[in-house]
Amino acid sequence: MAISVFRFAPKTWGAADDVEAVAPLPLPPMASPMVVLSALMVLCLLLFVTVGPLLWQQSPSQQWLSQISDGASSAYSVRIVSDNGDWRPSAKSDSPRGLTIHTANTEYVRLHWPKLAGVERYRIYRGDANKPGLGLAMAETGDNYYQDRLQLSREVYRYTIADAETGLLLLAREVRPEPAMSAFEAQLQGLIPLGGNEEWVDIPAHPLGTDALGRDILARLMAGGRTSLFVGVVAPLLYISFGCVFGAIAGLMGGWVDQLAMRFVDFVVALPFLLFMILFRVAFGIGPGENGIMPLIVAMLVLSWPGSARLIRGQVLALRSQPFVEASRIAGVGTSRIILRHMLPNVLPMILVAFSFAIPQAIFTEAFLSFIGMGVSPPTTSWGALCNDGIKTLLSHPRQLLLPALLISMSVLAFNILGDALRDATDRRSGVVRA
Amino acid sequence: MLSFIAKRLLSGVITIWFIATATFFAMHAVPGDPLTQEKAMTPAVRAQLEARYGLDKPLFDQYRLFLGNMLKGDFGISFTQENRRVNDIIREHFPISAILGIAAVLIALVGGIAAGSVAAYCRNRWPDRLVMVAVIAAISVPGFVIAGLAQLVIVAMNNAAGKTLLPVAGWGSVSQIWVPALVLGLGTMAYLSRIMRASMLEVLSADFNVAAKAKGVHGWRLFFHHQLRNAVLPVVTELGPTIAAITTGGFVVELIFAIPGLGRYFVQAVQQLDYTVIMGTTVFYGAFLVLVVVLVDISYGLIDPRIRLHRGRS
Numbered sequence: 020m021a022i023s024v025f026r027f028a029p030k031t032w033g034a035a036d037d038v039e040a041v042a043p044l045p046l047p048p049m050a051s052p053m054v055v056l057s058a059l060m061v062l063c064l065l066l067f068v069t070v071g072p073l074l075w076q077q078s079p080s081q082q083w084l085s086q087i088s089d090g091a092s093s094a095y096s097v098r099i100v101s102d103n104g105d106w107r108p109s110a111k112s113d114s115p116r117g118l119t120i121h122t123a124n125t126e127y128v129r130l131h132w133p134k135l136a137g138v139e140r141y142r143i144y145r146g147d148a149n150k151p152g153l154g155l156a157m158a159e160t161g162d163n164y165y166q167d168r169l170q171l172s173r174e175v176y177r178y179t180i181a182d183a184e185t186g187l188l189l190l191a192r193e194v195r196p197e198p199a200m201s202a203f204e205a206q207l208q209g210l211i212p213l214g215g216n217e218e219w220v221d222i223p224a225h226p227l228g229t230d231a232l233g234r235d236i237l238a239r240l241m242a243g244g245r246t247s248l249f250v251g252v253v254a255p256l257l258y259i260s261f262g263c264v265f266g267a268i269a270g271l272m273g274g275w276v277d278q279l280a281m282r283f284v285d286f287v288v289a290l291p292f293l294l295f296m297i298l299f300r301v302a303f304g305i306g307p308g309e310n311g312i313m314p315l316i317v318a319m320l321v322l323s324w325p326g327s328a329r330l331i332r333g334q335v336l337a338l339r340s341q342p343f344v345e346a347s348r349i350a351g352v353g354t355s356r357i358i359l360r361h362m363l364p365n366v367l368p369m370i371l372v373a374f375s376f377a378i379p380q381a382i383f384t385e386a387f388l389s390f391i392g393m394g395v396s397p398p399t400t401s402w403g404a405l406c407n408d409g410i411k412t413l414l415s416h417p418r419q420l421l422l423p424a425l426l427i428s429m430s431v432l433a434f435n436i437l438g439d440a441l442r443d444a445t446d447r448r449s450g451v452v453r454a
Numbered sequence: 455m456l457s458f459i460a461k462r463l464l465s466g467v468i469t470i471w472f473i474a475t476a477t478f479f480a481m482h483a484v485p486g487d488p489l490t491q492e493k494a495m496t497p498a499v500r501a502q503l504e505a506r507y508g509l510d511k512p513l514f515d516q517y518r519l520f521l522g523n524m525l526k527g528d529f530g531i532s533f534t535q536e537n538r539r540v541n542d543i544i545r546e547h548f549p550i551s552a553i554l555g556i557a558a559v560l561i562a563l564v565g566g567i568a569a570g571s572v573a574a575y576c577r578n579r580w581p582d583r584l585v586m587v588a589v590i591a592a593i594s595v596p597g598f599v600i601a602g603l604a605q606l607v608i609v610a611m612n613n614a615a616g617k618t619l620l621p622v623a624g625w626g627s628v629s630q631i632w633v634p635a636l637v638l639g640l641g642t643m644a645y646l647s648r649i650m651r652a653s654m655l656e657v658l659s660a661d662f663n664v665a666a667k668a669k670g671v672h673g674w675r676l677f678f679h680h681q682l683r684n685a686v687l688p689v690v691t692e693l694g695p696t697i698a699a700i701t702t703g704g705f706v707v708e709l710i711f712a713i714p715g716l717g718r719y720f721v722q723a724v725q726q727l728d729y730t731v732i733m734g735t736t737v738f739y740g741a742f743l744v745l746v747v748v749l750v751d752i753s754y755g756l757i758d759p760r761i762r763l764h765r766g767r768s
Binding site for chain 2 (some may be wrong): 187231258285286289290291292293294295297299301302303380383386387390391392393403409410413414417420421424426428431432435
């Protein structure tokens with residue numbers, strides 16, 4: 020491997036002939052607006068997953084069963100109602116004037132109307148107040164009252180009473196039921212303590228809505244981001260460190276060790292990445308109660324280290340024969356000192372660049388694996404797992420896919436731009452040896 | 455050249471052996487085995503099944519058996535789909551993946567080269583900017599999201615038209631190939647167009663380009679014979695990894711678009727711990743990818759005579 024380009028002359032030697040004349044850059048590439056923006060983006064994402072859960076203290080696995088796949092909602096209070104059995108109006112209010120609503124909440128709506136002469140049976144319709152038409156026929160009754168307990172939600176309804184025989188419309192009224200929940204259900208969801216007799220329960224706001232199981236999307240995005248970014252940073256950190264040590268040893272030892280090590284690297288590189296990622300991920304297994312992050316990281320470590328090993332080996336080989344290394348060796352500097360003081364500073368920029376490009380790669384891999392259900396296991400979640408949940412409701416609630424996808428894309432984009440900038444900066448300034 | 459090919463083929467064979475070995479031992483390190491199911495099994499039945507699949511033999515014997523059968527091109531019988539041979543599964547479903555993959559590679563290649571060339575020709579003008587923004591978007595959005603969005607767009611389009619312009623998912627007709635193939639090739643297309651733009655820019659400012667223009671070559675002839683042929687080389691080098699990325703990326707696209715390709719079977723087999731199917735498909739995919747890389751290496755030498763010269767000298 021001949022090293023033709025040698026741009027390692029220290030600055031004090033003046034402009035050596037072989038130093039490429041680079042026009043001075045008016046703006047250092049690290050400070051371009053794009054880079055600043057993506058650095059800010061990374062910072063925001065990190066804050067989002069670390070500080071976010073402190074500010075937004077909702078559990079990502081709490082299910083709000085009354086709000087399945089809801090859009091953005093604000094906080095509201097819910098009345099706890101216990102009496103939910105059969106109902107009939109008390110005798111003294113037997114003849115109300117017009118259609119009277121006794122109580123209207125989302126557990127039940129109680130209707131009462133005067134007996135009309137000549138009508139044997141009444142038919143009750145319930146419809147959406149904003150839509151034309153009578154809506155759903157709820158019941159037919161000979162009494163002059165009715166209790167509606169069928170899947171009420173917080174909309175405006177219009178009740179219409181009609182003569183069952185002639186179909187003649189008699190009375191109509193619009194009503195908006197107040198939010199309510201039966202005591203039993205509130206206890207079931209853990210909103211009130213067992214045997215408690217609270218009258219109101221607060222339902223918190225969901226600024227980004229809820230998912231298909233009624234869980235707060237904002238809280239889930241924060242929890243998922245923690246997994247995604249953790250894997251995205253820790254896995255590259257591990258495998259690049261390992262690759263660097265491996266490559267450095269190969270490069271420094273040289274000879275048959277180097278040959279053998281590099282053959283091994285060749286084989287590992289040849290393994291089809293995603294295939295083996297899935298295979299190893301299964302092979303390392305997930306015990307009950309584990310979240311599956313560790314197997315994921317180990318699988319990435321096993322498969323991804325060869326890239327940086329090759330890179331560092333090449334650098335070390337190139338550096339080893341550099342005059343300044345030979346000079347220090349002749350001057351009697353010890354091997355460890357040469358490695359630490361002369362070689363490491365020269366390969367460090369490359370390691371950093373490799374690291375910054377490995378992060379988006381790792382985030383992508385994690386997302387892909389979690390998406391096909393081979394990543395983290397529930398209840399732990401990640402952006403990829405959220406996308407997997409979201410794609411099932413894609414056609415009706417696209418937000419549940421788009422929000423985690425947006426965060427994945429943003430972080431990948433930001434890290435890519437940072438990596439690009441870092442590469443340009445190290446390329447121009449420190450003049451890493453090109454082998 | 456011949457010794458170069460022989461050398462590449464030999465290392466390819468060793469690589470395939472390595473893949474097979476790694477798969478085998480990774481597979482057997484998995485806790486549990488395919489015979490463990492919800493339904494309890496009497497020890498006698500279990501012993502018989504184990505004997506049938508060779509699971510009762512020592513691990514090393516199993517390994518030898520597996521390698522021997524693999525050399526004969528026989529990957530055994532599936533565990534979960536009874537009496538279905540792995541070879542049949544591959545034979546039946548790989549062509550579907552292959553058609554999808556070929557379409558995707560073609561789209562990525564043609565699209566990437568065209569977009570990259572246009573961007574280089576219009577450097578720093580709006581077509582260039584447009585291409586670069588699209589490239590950044592396509593690189594940073596995961597493939598499964600693009601697939602989902604594509605389905606959303608198709609549904610919206612079909613609704614707007616009031617009839618089925620394009621099927622949302624499934625397999626069987628020509629119109630069902632293009633959308634998944636485009637989705638599959640999009641990331642690669644973006645990557646290739648970035649490379650193409652850089653190398654085309656280099657070619658456009660090269661001396662031989664100026665010389666060709668001075669000779670009076672112009673139009674398509676200039677583009678195809680003088681510029682494209684030189685600029686396309688870095689793209690060809692990327693072809694091997696590209697095909698690898700597209701074949702494995704196919705898993706997700708096959709899942710989302712409900713395409714009965716081999717990738718879907720692989721994911722399914724891994725979830726069900728179907729030893730034979732996993733080993734069969736992994737070795738098959740691995741061998742396929744190794745072969746592609748070798749072919750690309752060889753074709754690189756054919757396209758660029760300079761490479762052959764260098765190789766001959768060193």
